[in-house]
Structures are given as structure tokens and as C-alpha cells.
Amino acid sequence: MTFKTTFSLVSGFALALAACGDSEPEPDANSMAADMEANQTAEYDPMERDYPLSEEIQARRDAFDSDAFQAEYSGFRDEIAAEQIRMGANMDPDAEMTEDDRAEMEAASQPRDASTNMRTRSNMTWSYLDRNDDDQLSVAEYAIWAVPLDPNATMPNDQGEPQLSADQANRAADSFFYYDIDGDTYLSRREFTSARRGENYGS
Ligand SMILES: [Ca+2]
Numbered sequence: 001m002t003f004k005t006t007f008s009l010v011s012g013f014a015l016a017l018a019a020c021g022d023s024e025p026e027p028d029a030n031s032m033a034a035d036m037e038a039n040q041t042a043e044y045d046p047m048e049r050d051y052p053l054s055e056e057i058q059a060r061r062d063a064f065d066s067d068a069f070q071a072e073y074s075g076f077r078d079e080i081a082a083e084q085i086r087m088g089a090n091m092d093p094d095a096e097m098t099e100d101d102r103a104e105m106e107a108a109s110q111p112r113d114a115s116t117n118m119r120t121r122s123n124m125t126w127s128y129l130d131r132n133d134d135d136q137l138s139v140a141e142y143a144i145w146a147v148p149l150d151p152n153a154t155m156p157n158d159q160g161e162p163q164l165s166a167d168q169a170n171r172a173a174d175s176f177f178y179y180d181i182d183g184d185t186y187l188s189r190r191e192f193t194s195a196r197r198g199e200n201y202g203s
């Protein structure tokens with residue numbers, strides 16, 4: 001905010017100077033800066049591309065239990081809707097804060113998405129997503145990040161509970177297995193970092 005305001009002032013001053021002289025018009029530095037800022041804050045959206053899966057990965061993908069995934073996911077959504085700050089479940093109150101705890105405190109204090117009241121993707125920390133604290137992400141844990149969804153929105157199902165659409169569930173699973181490089185059906189921190197960056201392994 002401060003940077004942007006300062007930049008606009010400086011840039012406006014430069015443009016005013018340029019208008020007084022004979023120099024050529026400068027490129028629109030303001031919009032370039034805005035683009036750069038947007039690129040730094042916007043997090044990759046895993047739902048916006050297709051994931052080519054090798055035969056081996058596709059086999060793991062096909063073996064995965066989609067119903068169990070959806071049930072687990074719904075449970076996590078309920079938890080998230082009910083809590084504000086997520087701390088390590090095994091955290092000793094007298095213990096030093098870990099890096100993860102600090103990152104989580106910081107992320108929890110950030111503004112939420114205005115339309116869904118969910119955390120924005122970039123504020124979903126590892127400890128926030130790793131619901132069972134086993135230091136790896138299941139498909140359902142990963143889907144919390146992959147599929148932003150308003151926990152209060154009611155979709156037309158029997159319980160009136162929020163539910164993934166078939167397309168959301170499929171795409172979340174495709175991308176999960178795409179980034180599960182070692183094939184253990186969990187995402188490690190390293191694998192999730194690749195997902196988060198939207199790394200492309202080619203087709
Ligand atoms: Ca986990």
C-alpha cells in the first residue's frame with residue numbers, strides 16, 4: 001500500500017516533468033507496477049488447467065476412494081468454518097513457537113476472501129491444511145487449498161451441506177496425483193510447494 005502510493009506519487013511527478021520537457025512519453029510505469037504487485041500476491045489456481053497423468057499415475061488416481069475423500073473433505077470444511085486460528089494440535093502451551101506456528105498466527109490474522117469468507121489460498125499455511133498433524137497432505141487436506149468454497153454455502157444435497165461438484169473433485173484429485181511425485185498418495189511439503197507454485201512437469 002505504502003509502496004504503491006509512493007510509487008504513484010513519484011511516477012506522477014516524473015510524468016509531470018516529462019510533460020514539461022521534449023522527451024518521449026514514458027511507458028505506463030504505474031500499470032506495470034500494478035501488474036507486478038498482482039503477480040506477487042496472486043497464488044496459482046490449480047483448478048484452471050488440465051493435468052496430463054502418466055499411465056502409472058492414472059492407475060493410482062483410479063484406485064483412490066472418491067467417496068471417502070469427499071466425506072473427509074466435508075468434515076474438514078466444518079472444522080474450518082468453526083475455527084479462526086489453527087495451532088498445532090500437539091502444541092505444548094509452554095513450548096517455544098515453531099516457524100509453522102508463527103506462520104499460522106500471521107496467516108490467521110490476514111483478511112479473508114470477501115465473497116466466501118474463507119482464507120485466501122496464499123494464507124493457507126501448511127499447519128492449517130495438515131489437519132491431522134502427520135506432516136503430509138491427504139487428498140482431502142489438499143482440496144481445502146485447491147478448491148476454495150464457502151463453508152456456509154448450501155448446495156443441493158440431502159444434508160444441505162457444502163459439497164464439492166464432480167468437476168471440482170475430479171480436478172482436485174487429478175492435480176493431487178500429478179504432484180504426488182513419489183506416488184505414496186500423500187503430498188510432502190516439497191510436493192505441495194510444487195503444487196503451490198503450479199510447476200509444470202510437461203506432458
Ligand atoms: Ca495430514
Ligand SMILES: [Ca+2]
Pocket residue numbers: 180181182183184185186187188191
Ligand atoms: Ca507423495
